[in-house]
Amino acid sequence: MEKVQKSTKAARGTVTCDNTTMHLLKANDFVAESIRKQMAEQNILLINITSSAGSGKTTLLQETARRIGDRVNMKILVGDLETERDADRLRDAGVDALQIVTGGICHLEAQMVWQAMESLDLEGVELLVIENVGNLVCPASFDLGEDYRVTLIATTEGDDKPKKYPRMFLTSEMMLVSKVDLLEHLPFSVEAVVADARDVNPNLKVIEISTIGNIGIDAWCDWLLEKVQEKRTAKQEATV
Numbered sequence: 726m727e728k729v730q731k732s733t734k735a736a737r738g739t740v741t742c743d744n745t746t747m748h749l750l751k752a753n754d755f756v757a758e759s760i761r762k763q764m765a766e767q768n769i770l771l772i773n774i775t776s777s778a779g780s781g782k783t784t785l786l787q788e789t790a791r792r793i794g795d796r797v798n799m800k801i802l803v804g805d806l807e808t809e810r811d812a813d814r815l816r817d818a819g820v821d822a823l824q825i826v827t828g829g830i831c832h833l834e835a836q837m838v839w840q841a842m843e844s845l846d847l848e849g850v851e852l853l854v855i856e857n858v859g860n861l862v863c864p865a866s867f868d869l870g871e872d873y874r875v876t877l878i879a880t881t882e883g884d885d886k887p888k889k890y891p892r893m894f895l896t897s898e899m900m901l902v903s904k905v906d907l908l909e910h911l912p913f914s915v916e917a918v919v920a921d922a923r924d925v926n927p928n929l930k931v932i933e934i935s936t937i938g939n940i941g942i943d944a945w946c947d948w949l950l951e952k953v954q955e956k957r958t959a960k961q962e963a964t965v
């Protein structure tokens with residue numbers, strides 16, 4: 726059997742690996758397109774929230790549900806390797822949430838979302854949020870059919886992440902710099918992280934947030950409401 730070349734390029738003592746998962750991603754993208762089509766037919770805004778583990782995704786979604794839950798019909802799908810904990814937290818915040826337990830897989834795939842959608846009543850739903858598995862690497866490669874990908878980068882993670890994990894920032898529309906209440910205690914430059922992220926993706930929108938400190942949450946909710954409104958308008962226009 727021909728030996729497979731695993732690496733092609735050496736740069737400063739490191740190796741770069743070939744992408745050996747291309748066929749898997751093609752299958753994923755096929756299902757993602759089906760999700761996108763169904764969401765478009767039902768005028769549902771689909772948001773994919775990604776970040777490293779513990780950057781504050783669930784905390785933000787709990788607060789989001791408390792703030793806009795009475796104005797927007799929203800549901801949440803949340804992925805984790807084990808446990809129902811995040812879904813429990815979200816349900817405590819008053820939002821209908823369904824946990825996808827991946828059983829060790831480090832990201833959500835479109836097929837998992839598609840299956841979970843069968844257990845969700847999407848009638849009348851305007852906003853479906855997916856909280857992805859906490860991981861800045863693998864979820865970047867899996868399109869879930871979302872309208873927007875939103876990535877949190879917490880001040881506790883260090884400001885070098887956009888250049889180290891560029892694909893996530895390249896494929897996102899929005900970066901939320903989270904836990905800014907801790908800035909005074911940490912060697913973290915918001916200016917540097919934004920500059921690096923925009924170097925990777927010049928179109929990236931940025932909001933600085935602290936869910937615990939109530940910073941930027943209004944701006945985040947306003948952005949979400951604006952996107953929901955766009956879907957409502959599209960729905961009205963389609964029925965005229």
Ligand SMILES: Nc1nc2c(ncn2[C@@H]2O[C@H](COP(=O)(O)OP(=O)(O)OP(=O)(O)O)[C@@H](O)[C@H]2O)c(=O)[nH]1
Nearest residue numbers: 777778779780781782783784859904935936937938
């Ligand atoms: N200081 C501070 N801590 C926060 C903030 N938001 C969340 N946290 C804390 O960060 C920790 C992780 O928050 P989660 O919301 O569970 O993070 P997550 O991204 O959902 O975590 P995974 O689902 O495990 O990836 C918890 O202890 C939160 O209380 C914030 O704005 N400021």
Ligand SMILES: [Mg+2]
Nearest residue numbers: 782783811856
């Ligand atoms: Mg979480």
